[in-house]
Amino acid sequence: MDNKQLTVLLEKMTLEEKIAQMLQLVVSYFVGSEEDGQITGPMESLGISEETVDQVGSALGLGGAAKVIQVQQTHLKNDRLGIPMLFMADIIHGYKTIFPIPLAIGCSWDQELAEQSAIIAAKEAAVSGLHVTFAPMVDLVRDPRWGRVMESTGEDPYLNSLFARSFVRGFQGDDLTSDVNRVAACVKHFAAYGAGEAGREYNTVDLSERQLREYYLPSYKAALDEGCELVMTSFNTVHGSPATGNRALMRDLLRTEWGFDGVLISDWGAVIELIAHGVAEDEEQAAYLAVQAGVDIEMMTSCYVKYLPELVRSGKVDESLIDEAVLRILNLKNKLGLFENPLRGADPLAxxxxxxxxxxxxxxRELASKSCVLLKNTGVLPLQPEQRVALIGPFxxxxxxxxPWSWLGAEEDIMPLDKAIQEKITSSNVFVTEGSGIDAMTEEQMQEALDIASHSDVIVLALGESSPMSGEGGSRSDITLPEAQLQLIAHLQTLNKPMVVVxxxxxxxxxxxxxxxxxxxxEAWFPGSEGASAITDILYGDVNPSGRLSMSFPxxxxxxxxxxxxxxxxxxxxESEPDNRYASQFLDIPNEPLFPFGYGLSYTEFKYGEMVLSAEEMTSDRPLQITTTITNTGYKAGEEVVQLYVRDITGEVVRPMKELKAYSKVLLQAGECKEVSFTVTEEQLRYHHYDLSYTSDAGEFAVFVGSNSRDVVERRFRLLK
Incomplete structure (x- = not known):
């Protein structure tokens, strides 16, 4: 269809039909699903009729080509105008083939592999009948107590922006209409969802406008610049107003300033939650606030369908707002080619x-191996095949x-770590026991762990959190390992055997x-479907670890x-005043993290040569060239992530100690050296000033090059204006 045809279709719709397009329901409402559209029990609480269901614009949470085809075909028969539904789902780090969690993918610093993971997820989802994924999540996170940190790519706005673009490119490709192997992406959660106070899920966010723009907004903007088709509202407040009813955020910034004309969808139940937030008196007011803010689709609450018709007829809501929203929804369906081919890529045989x-x-498997981060190694790794290994721990x-969010990933498809190691080496050299559960240990477990460990050459402890301990609703105030696992380490440490923790x-x-x-x-994170094999590749040196942290460890x-x-x-x-009490510091621990952003070890060593600047001064039309030489001084090929940071020494407002501006992944054979060059432009030195203008300052800057945000060499230059 062209735009004129879409407008004609819109004009044929009744007000109720239009508003039904703005409702998203879980698939159990629809005839043809496994539940066959029975509106009973908890479903009755939404107060919607079967007639409304027949006109609904999108469905949530159905996977499988045959099921989608059945539901879509039944819906097309029941909908008066034959408008196809959109099928959406949370495909976060894979559909059926599960990749490492996004935080781990961020630690790969590999944009191409991240894009490839999204291409594969889209291909599997599309052939299974889906049209939209609720990804990527690009929320910047500085608090690991928040469970959904696993769904982010970390603490840096620049790195997050790069990954946002990679994921959107992978999901959507160049042309959603012609390429039925892609799906539309929905960037989330707009905005600043990752800044909740105390790392508590759904909690209040209170940021200055400058901080919001400087750190939290860039990754959303990057996703939209890449062509992302949808945006999801966040649960939190922004400047005292819940995002889903925040007109300044959604209409003024997202729509007007940024020019976004795609579909804006609420998160699950977020419209009705405006009541709990305390900005809406009832569902009618919640509907009014959300539609005025520009929310096109209400997910899994029925404020729109129950109250918008009367709000329009009474003149409190202009019908043009409804028309704008519905036209955006119809346009997305048109981009996906659903009017010509309502079944799109759904194909049970394929x-x-x-x-x-x-x-x-x-x-x-490749992405999992590149996402693992070696945090410590005194020489015990890599393991040797002839070593007797005691593999102990709940994992x-x-x-x-x-x-979390591994929607259709099935544990029956997963090879555990013990099987992967036994496939790698002679199984008679591997002794396995649990040692403890996630958070409990019996005397018998402990004794068996000591027994097999005492007959081994090296102990490998597989420890960590269960999946429900992170993800949505998985905030934790204590993020140490559970006490049972710490006791397991302490007991085994008495044997004085080399110990490796995964x-x-x-x-x-x-x-x-x-x-x-x-x-x-x-650090293996939750590594996905082929994680155990990838970990084993690293433990035995078939893969040299190259992951680098995208988030600091406290x-x-x-x-x-x-x-x-x-x-x-x-x-x-x-450092020159260690006894000065009156400095910004803790009395009992260092200020610095245990492992800084960008950190990760290798099985080889890299030496950085002198950093050479093309000049000591730069201008807007004369960028600065920065060159250094990296040498692999070890005996094994390895990949180094060369990182470049900048600091504005004196700004109109306070500037960070370092900001990542570029990086380069360099593969070096043993003894090989390579020259690595970066270009720093005036544009990269811009920031939001006191009046929110986005400009740079003339003056002195520091530039840093190194293997992480802590271990760097420094030079100075000046920007002339």
């Missing part, structure tokens, strides 16, 4: 061949390695009682939030 195929699993035989988790942890007690720590939970791009303060702690 689904059997494509979903969870070997090719997709191989990419999952030694567990299949709970997919992590961590499975959805957030940076407080690693007291872990990193200081063992010889090596491999010394202790009391440091949080701790992040690399912090301010200096007027009384910074100085």
């Amino acid at each position: 689904e059997e061949e494509i979903v969870f195929c070997d090719e997709h699993r191989a990419v999952s 030694a035989q567990s299949k709970d390695i997919l992590g 961590l499975f988790n959805g957030r940076p942890l407080d690693l007291r009682g872990v990193h200081d007690q063992v010889d090596a720590v491999l 010394q202790a939970v009391g440091q949080i939030p701790v992040y690399y791009n912090h301010y200096n303060t007027g009384r910074p702690k100085k």
